[in-house]
Amino acid sequence: MIDLADIQTAAQRIAGHVVRTPTVPSPGLSALLGVPVTAKLELLQRTGSFKARGATAKLLSLSGAERAAGVVAVSGGNHGIALAVMAAALDVKATVVMPRTAPPRSLALAEAAGASVRLTDGMDSAFQLVTRLRDEGLTLVHPFDDPVVIAGQGTVGLELAEDAGELTDVVVSVGGGGLVAGVAAALRALRPGVRVWGVETAGAEAMSGALKAGGPLPVPLSSLVTTLSAPSVSQLTYDHVSALVEEVLVVPDRESVRGCLEFAEHAKVWAEPAAGCLLPAARQVRERAGAGARIGLVVCGGNTTPGELVGWAGSFGLL
Numbered sequence: 475m476i477d478l479a480d481i482q483t484a485a486q487r488i489a490g491h492v493v494r495t496p497t498v499p500s501p502g503l504s505a506l507l508g509v510p511v512t513a514k515l516e517l518l519q520r521t522g523s524f525k526a527r528g529a530t531a532k533l534l535s536l537s538g539a540e541r542a543a544g545v546v547a548v549s550g551g552n553h554g555i556a557l558a559v560m561a562a563a564l565d566v567k568a569t570v571v572m573p574r575t576a577p578p579r580s581l582a583l584a585e586a587a588g589a590s591v592r593l594t595d596g597m598d599s600a601f602q603l604v605t606r607l608r609d610e611g612l613t614l615v616h617p618f619d620d621p622v623v624i625a626g627q628g629t630v631g632l633e634l635a636e637d638a639g640e641l642t643d644v645v646v647s648v649g650g651g652g653l654v655a656g657v658a659a660a661l662r663a664l665r666p667g668v669r670v671w672g673v674e675t676a677g678a679e680a681m682s683g684a685l686k687a688g689g690p691l692p693v694p695l696s697s698l699v700t701t702l703s704a705p706s707v708s709q710l711t712y713d714h715v716s717a718l719v720e721e722v723l724v725v726p727d728r729e730s731v732r733g734c735l736e737f738a739e740h741a742k743v744w745a746e747p748a749a750g751c752l753l754p755a756a757r758q759v760r761e762r763a764g765a766g767a768r769i770g771l772v773v774c775g776g777n778t779t780p781g782e783l784v785g786w787a788g789s790f791g792l793l
Contacts, residue, residue, distance in 0.1 A: 475659070497513070498740045514771065517746075527629050529623070530556075541613075545568050607755055617649075627657070629656070635665050641668050643670075671759055
């Protein structure tokens with residue numbers, strides 16, 4: 475389990491390499507949800523998502539031999555972009571393994587940054603390939619099963635605790651669980667009265683499935699939200715979430731896409747579905763917490779194109 479000291483060390487390590495993103499009250503979202511809402515705008519981070527934090531923390535922790543070997547990562551999109559861009563900035567050769575279902579923009583951005591991109595038929599096979607490449611000598615930068623990466627993501631929670639006003643509940647998207655684990659560890663140390671809630675999309679239920687089963691297990695993937703579609707969580711992230719997180723809520727893809735449209739209309743920000751799922755989950759949190767709730771949202775990323783969002787919204791009858 476990581477602690478506050480680990481997160482503070484990560485914050486010192488990555489300072490100057492990543493952005494201290496804005497933490498702002500949102501009048502529009504507050505009116506929409508009927509309670510005060512504060513947004514942590516990680517979609518304004520380098521590479522368009524929080525993933526730059528963990529990738530940078532890991533890259534800066536490597537030995538000379540590990541850097542020389544080159545790094546490899548598996549990603550549904552955002553981790554791959556982050557590793558490609560931050561590795562190039564630090565002069566480290568990167569290989570990124572992605573499923574063919576990953577957003578075309580993510581593939582293009584990783585390649586444009588100079589990474590070698592390898593495609594597989596799905597996330598299961600992507601994790602298998604990255605394991606093989608690690609065994610062949612590349613240095614693995616895992617998207618969530620690494621305490622250094624989790625501590626890097628935890629700097630989101632560190633900044634939120636320092637910059638936000640009073641909060642009762644914080645809602646965080648969950649894929650493999652690195653972000654929610656780090657944020658929950660930071661908030662438990664700095665704001666112990668705040669409840670942390672996770673949210674997944676239906677068809678990408680690795681963490682909620684693990685909590686029901688009592689430990690990590692493989693889950694079938696069918697969600698359109700590829701950036702949340704981990705085939706399983708790790709024991710490390712499961713341990714953090716089971717100890718520190720109130721509950722992991724599950725919302726449909728359709729409501730995640732609706733959430734993207736609501737973010738654009740009411741908060742004036744461009745969120746991807748991995749962040750859009752926060753709003754339907756926040757409605758559930760508000761109903762449970764009551765009128766006294768003061769909700770924080772970690773808006774994790776904005777890496778989606780207008781065409782993708784319009785396509786999804788049209789298919790769900792939201793336009």
